[in-house]
Amino acid sequence: xxxxxxxxxxxxxxxxxxxxxxxxxxxxxxxxxxxxxxxxxxxxxxxxxxxxxxxxxxxxxxxxxxxxxxxxxxxxxxxxxxxxxxxxxxxxxxxxxxxxxxxxxxxxxxxxxxxxxxxxxxxxxxxxxxxxxxxxxxxxxxxxxxxxxxxxxxxxxxxxxxxxxxxxxxxxxxxxxxxxxxxxxxxxxxxxxxxxxxxxxx
Amino acid sequence: xxxxxxxxxxxxxxxxxxxxxxxxxxxxxxxxxxxxxxxxxxxxxxxxxxxxxxxxxxxxxxxxxxxxxxxxxxxxxxxxxxxxxxxxxxxxxxxxxxxxxxxxxxxxxxxxxxxxxxxxxxxxxxxxxxxxxxxxxxxxxxxxxxxxxxxxxxxxxxxxxxxxxxxxxxxxxxxxxxxxxxxxxxxxxxxxxxxxxxxxxx
Numbered sequence: 001x002x003x004x005x006x007x008x009x010x011x012x013x014x015x016x017x018x019x020x021x022x023x024x025x026x027x028x029x030x031x032x033x034x035x036x037x038x039x040x041x042x043x044x045x046x047x048x049x050x051x052x053x054x055x056x057x058x059x060x061x062x063x064x065x066x067x068x069x070x071x072x073x074x075x076x077x078x079x080x081x082x083x084x085x086x087x088x089x090x091x092x093x094x095x096x097x098x099x100x101x102x103x104x105x106x107x108x109x110x111x112x113x114x115x116x117x118x119x120x121x122x123x124x125x126x127x128x129x130x131x132x133x134x135x136x137x138x139x140x141x142x143x144x145x146x147x148x149x150x151x152x153x154x155x156x157x158x159x160x161x162x163x164x165x166x167x168x169x170x171x172x173x174x175x176x177x178x179x180x181x182x183x184x185x186x187x188x189x190x191x192x193x194x195x196x197x198x199x200x201x202x
Numbered sequence: 203x204x205x206x207x208x209x210x211x212x213x214x215x216x217x218x219x220x221x222x223x224x225x226x227x228x229x230x231x232x233x234x235x236x237x238x239x240x241x242x243x244x245x246x247x248x249x250x251x252x253x254x255x256x257x258x259x260x261x262x263x264x265x266x267x268x269x270x271x272x273x274x275x276x277x278x279x280x281x282x283x284x285x286x287x288x289x290x291x292x293x294x295x296x297x298x299x300x301x302x303x304x305x306x307x308x309x310x311x312x313x314x315x316x317x318x319x320x321x322x323x324x325x326x327x328x329x330x331x332x333x334x335x336x337x338x339x340x341x342x343x344x345x346x347x348x349x350x351x352x353x354x355x356x357x358x359x360x361x362x363x364x365x366x367x368x369x370x371x372x373x374x375x376x377x378x379x380x381x382x383x384x385x386x387x388x389x390x391x392x393x394x395x396x397x398x399x400x401x402x403x404x
Contacts, residue, residue: 108374109372110372125374129376151376152377152382155375155376155377155383156390158365159383159387160358160361160362160366160387160391161365162365163363163364166311166368167360172310173361174331175354180354181361184354188395189391192389192393193394197399197400
């Protein structure tokens with residue numbers, strides 16, 4: 001690899017790190033090109049050279065976020081206890097959101113007017129979601145979950161966990177013990193999907 | 203009522219109507235004081251005179267939104283079929299969100315930096331939520347739902363429906379038939395909460 005190419009990659013990494021820091025500190029609205037460039041010690045034109053546009057750096061951040069989320073929710077399949085594996089994965093999902101609230105908002109609230117994630121970002125989001133689909137498929141195959149479309153069933157579980165997580169991040173719920181509430185919601189969803197509800201929970 | 207007072211109320215209503223129109227047309231980010239005043243045919247100072255600040259008009263909009271939501275989700279209690287009443291109420295909740303996407307975002311995403319809803323708005327949000335708590339209490343009292351804290355159980359149902367609604371509004375889900383999916387999610391939540399799951403659904 002030539003020295004010039006190495007240097008270009010180093011600059012790209014520095015810009016992406018600066019953008020992630022600003023996202024974490026200020027939220028999605030704090031992502032101004034000139035601030036990203038200043039923090040990385042690069043001229044603003046350097047951002048355009050490496051990422052093409054502000055959308056380019058947003059997509060690079062989202063690729064990072066979905067890669068981290070996919071890693072967080074990847075749980076070893078457990079044919080003996082597939083619902084336990086889903087419970088662990090959805091707990092990891094919430095933990096990722098609480099540790100990365102601004103990234104979570106960027107990923108799932110589309111808070112930046114006019115910005116649409118790239119096809120690559122959508123593929124990475126699907127790859128993270130497929131971890132949950134896989135776990136649902138194991139649950140159906142082993143008879144723990146009732147038969148159905150694994151993708152639509154996984155979407156139900158995700159919707160529930162996303163709703164609870166979003167309300168917790170905004171603090172507009174009417175409960176106080178979010179740990180207990182989230183665990184109860186996941187249990188309710190899995191009991192609702194289970195083949196033999198009363199053997200699957202509580 | 204004096205003529206001056208009547209006129210002040212008329213101006214207040216005109217400003218609120220203009221703000222609601224701008225919210226619906228442009229989303230929460232489109233609520234600029236000068237645009238609200240121009241649409242109502244009032245000087246910008248008129249907004250400050252009637253609402254005190256931009257926060258005042260945001261709170262007035264939110265009071266309107268939560269009053270509409272409470273009316274939409276109010277379903278006649280049905281001791282013979284309390285889970286049917288919850289299903290109807292949560293269907294009305296989604297219909298309200300789809301008909302008022304910008305208002306829904308203002309109510310539940312807190313999209314405006316630095317703005318916190320007033321205590322009055324929080325009380326009206328709680329009043330809307332209490333419709334669901336009431337329905338859950340009927341379900342527990344009649345033995346259709348398993349015993350538990352009605353507020354926390356209602357929060358589980360709300361979280362699930364909020365999650366599905368938010369993802370639908372943003373179009374970032376991986377399913378296409380949102381009507382069927384939402385109905386299936388509500389059924390899953392109620393089956394998960396039911397005393398006798400298999401008699402309560404499908």
